[in-house]
Amino acid sequence: MPEKKRVLFLVPYPLHRAPSQRFRVELFLPILKQQGVNYRLRPFMDEATWEVLYKSGSPLQKVWGVVKGFIKRIKDVVFIVPQYDYIFIHREATPIGPPIVEFIVSKLWRKKIIYDFDDAIWIPNTTQENKIVNWVKAFWKVKYICKWSYKVVGGNDYLCQFAKQYNKNVVLIPTCVDTVNQHNQLKEQQTERVVIGWTGSHSTMKFLDEIIEVLSRITEEFNVDILIISNKAPQFTIKNLRFIPWQEATEVEDLLQMNIGVMPLEADPWCEGKCGFKLIQYMALGIPAVASPIGVNKQIIDEGQNGFLCNTKEEWYNTIALLIQDVEKRRLLGTKGQAKIKAQFSIQANAGAFVDLFN
Structure with missing residues (x-):
C-alpha cells in the first residue's frame, strides 16, 4: 500500500478568519482528508494578534504578536517541516522580512513548495493603520518564492502570468465556494424591500x-x-x-x-x-x-x-x-x-x- 502523502500548510492567519485563506485553503481540507492525505496547518498569527492587527493603536501588542509568529516559524522550520513532503505556503510564510523561511524549506530541506496567492502581492498595498509596515514588507520576495517553488497557484490569469516569469509549473485555481454544503441557496427576489x-x-x-x-x-x-x-x-x-x-x-x-x-x-x-x-x-x-x-x-x-x-x-x-x-x-x-x-x-x-x- 502506498505511503500517505504528508502536507504542511504554512498560512498567515488563524483559522476561520481571513476570506482568502478560508476559501483557498481551508475549504479544500475535507477533500484532502477524503483522499487520505495527512496534513497539518500552522498559522503565523494567533487569535489575539488578529484582533488588533488591523486596528489603530496597540503597537506593543502588534509587535509581540509578530514576534510570537516568528518564534513559531522557527520551530516549524527546525522541527516540523522535515516531517512533511509538501509545504503549501499561502501568500507568504512570514508577513514581513525577506523569504528566509521559504529559502530554508526549498534549498536546505529540499521540500516541494506549493506557493499560492490570490492578490498582486508583489505590489505594495498596506493599510493606513499599518503604513509603517510598508518598508519591512519585502514585496520583492514574491518572485523568489515563485522561483523556489515546485508549483505556483494563482487565483486568476493576471497572477499566473506574473508567476510564469519565474516558474513553468503554474496552475490557475480560482477562489472557490462550496455550492453543496455552504453557498447552496437561491435568493428569493420577491421581497418587500x-x-x-x-x-x-x-x-x-x-x-x-x-x-x-x-x-x-x-x-x-x-x-x-x-x-x-x-x-x-x-x-x-x-x-x-x-x-x-x-x-x-x-x-x-x-x-x-x-x-x-x-x-x-x-x-x-x-x-x-x-x-x-x-x-x-x-x-x-x-x-x-x-x-x-x-x-x-x-x-x-x-x-x-x-x-x-x-x-x-x-x-x-x-x-x-x-x-x-x-x-x-x-x-x-x-x-x-x-x-x-x-x-x-x-x-x-x-x-x-x-x-x-x-x-
Whole structure:
C-alpha cells in the first residue's frame, strides 16, 4: 500500500478568519482528508494578534504578536517541516522580512513548495493603520518564492502570468465556494424591500468611494436599503444604510438579505490582481452582480446574462435602477449566475486540480 502523502500548510492567519485563506485553503481540507492525505496547518498569527492587527493603536501588542509568529516559524522550520513532503505556503510564510523561511524549506530541506496567492502581492498595498509596515514588507520576495517553488497557484490569469516569469509549473485555481454544503441557496427576489449590498474586508471598503454618489442618489429616488457586511463599520453615512459585522456562522444568511450585489474597483495594477470573490459569493446565491470591468470581473460576469459591468457613474445608476424595478430580471440573472459559479468557481469543480497539486 502506498505511503500517505504528508502536507504542511504554512498560512498567515488563524483559522476561520481571513476570506482568502478560508476559501483557498481551508475549504479544500475535507477533500484532502477524503483522499487520505495527512496534513497539518500552522498559522503565523494567533487569535489575539488578529484582533488588533488591523486596528489603530496597540503597537506593543502588534509587535509581540509578530514576534510570537516568528518564534513559531522557527520551530516549524527546525522541527516540523522535515516531517512533511509538501509545504503549501499561502501568500507568504512570514508577513514581513525577506523569504528566509521559504529559502530554508526549498534549498536546505529540499521540500516541494506549493506557493499560492490570490492578490498582486508583489505590489505594495498596506493599510493606513499599518503604513509603517510598508518598508519591512519585502514585496520583492514574491518572485523568489515563485522561483523556489515546485508549483505556483494563482487565483486568476493576471497572477499566473506574473508567476510564469519565474516558474513553468503554474496552475490557475480560482477562489472557490462550496455550492453543496455552504453557498447552496437561491435568493428569493420577491421581497418587500430591495437591498443593495456589498461584502468585504475593511481594506477593500475604500473602493466603495467609486459609487457612493450613485448609491446616495439611488436611496433618494428609490425606497431601498444599502447593506454593508464587513469586519469594520463603514465611515461614510448614507440614507437607509445598514451594517452587519461579518461572522462566519451567519455569512450565507447575511448575504441572502441582498437582492443586488456590487463590486466597484479602481483601474490599477493591484485591482487587476483581485480574484472577484465578492462576485463569486453573490452569484453562488443567485444574487445578480454589478461590477467594475476590471481584471477577472470581466471573466466572471457575462454582460447582461448573469450580471452587469459598469464604467461610468451613469452606467452604475442606470443598471442598479433597472434591477431595482425588474424582479424577473434579477431572478433570471441570479439563476444563470449561480449555474456559472457551480460549473467554474466551486470546490466541486476545482477539487481535482487542488488534489493534483500534490502529485
